[in-house]
Amino acid sequence: MTQDTRTSLLERAIRVRERIIRMSTGGGCFIGASLSCADLILFLYTSVLNVTPDTTTSPDRDYLFLSKGHDVPALYGTLVEFGFLDEMRLSHHLSPRDSIYWHPNRAVDGVEFHSGSLGHLPAVALGVAMDIKMSGGSNRVFVIVGDGELNEGSVWEAALVAAARRLDNLVFIVDRNEFQANVRTEDLVPLEPIEAKFGAFGWATDRINGHDFDAMERCFARVPFERDKPSVVVADTVRGKGLASLERRADRWFVAFTSEEAAALIDELHGGAAAVVESSVRMVR
């Protein structure tokens, strides 16, 4: 990766995170889970996905499905960055007059499908990938799944079928931030070894640092990792990444910050002092 590309990605990542922080005021948003996969989503749109604001309905585009769903502020922040979505609309967050709320939906430009109920989009993506194969297309289907989401059996049903159908155009990206709503994943229903599980299901696997753009570049250049096999990227991430005052805190999954707290967080993002945030988590799950 060139230094210019890296610098540009880092600058864009700051802007995406600023947009996420702004969406955490008022009624709040799932800020921790959005910050953990912000770098991944940004990199996909920068260097991986063959889709532009003009090709969002093209049958030949690459697809990105957000299956964990509550990371949607990171997607909106990125869609604004690349001109898919008007930045003005982010100020309509949670307004009944727009469709910018806690989970994704297709009324927002650039969003492929709605989600919020975990474990659905692996199967929806499977269907899209099967049709692409049947139609002789060469486009690819990416799905971001949460690590907690791997609790849902439907993820594994789709994984079995994808391997059976030899869908090497299907790629799961596991946002491995090690937390689910209330607890650490390994304290509840241990998921490791994740790669070995997918491997046993017939998938080709890789594991990267989900905040390291160079590692992402090397990894995604190799997709599909093996011919005739679906690919899974286990991306190790940090919940709340980019803001030391939020990182890895179980009580910072969903928060509604005051505008003063958001301003302090944006300052922290730009290298200022660690923000002091007192707002408690909203009861959401």
Add this chain to the structure above:
Amino acid sequence: MTYEQRLLEIAANNPDLVVMTAENRAAIRTLPLTLGPRFIDVGIAEQTLVGSAAGLALRGRVPIAHALASFLTMRAFEFIRTDVGIAQLPVKLVGAFAGFLSEANGPTHQALEDVALMRGIPGVNVSCPADEEEMLDAVSSMVDDRAPWYMRYNPRPPAWRHRTPFVPGAAEIVTEGTDVALLTYGCVARECYHAAERLADGGIDVRLVNMRTLKPVDEAAILAAARETSLVVTVEDHFSVGGLASIVAEVAAANHVAVRLYSIALAGRWFKPALYADVLECEGFSPEQIASRVSAAYAGRHDARGHVHA
């Protein structure tokens, strides 16, 4: 007393009670520490939650299983019907963030058909307490009962002082009246109470009926409302299909009683995701809007499908 304090109290007296969740801990955060092995979190896996609750019940336990209402009643529906319903096991299901309480989560999280689905399973009962205080009585009542139960979790504060004890199948008559009967349940009961106050100020005498349980349902209260008032209005944060409006129609028809029925419910679409107060306003469920919809219907300016003509 909070919901989890009540569960702890029940658990102390009933060694068979097991508190379960599909990683939905908002209402039961302290119980892992206090209940030890009698707290079971299966992770985000609603089907396994319900299936394993059935297994625990087979061994004599009384599981009370918590999950988000939409995923509990819909993703795990067939497990509820097949493992709990067919076997008539004493599994108690608690659905969180039902109806409008899902706020800005979007349609995936909007349980607006949970009452219809759960009451449709033979032998599965349904309770929808109007507030937190009533919910504490409802949870004690359903744990004592041998039947399977579904309860809509409702942490809203009471809008009025309850005068009669919680008994399944017995509605609470909150106010007496003969012009309009306002039948409701769950979180919007609060808005109905304030709507009834407004209507009374405008000279419309409202009988406010808090249904409490929708199965068993208080048929006598429904028939009395049909016979003794000029208009029966049902108010629910549920689809018009299969909820209270349907129940009133079923009960009236089965008893050959004519009823002039006006349904305030969600119909034909999911509601606009937003914070609670904005949802009420947007969907016409604020006390002011309920009052004006009811008074328009009472004045006869509505057609058979409940559409009000300006």
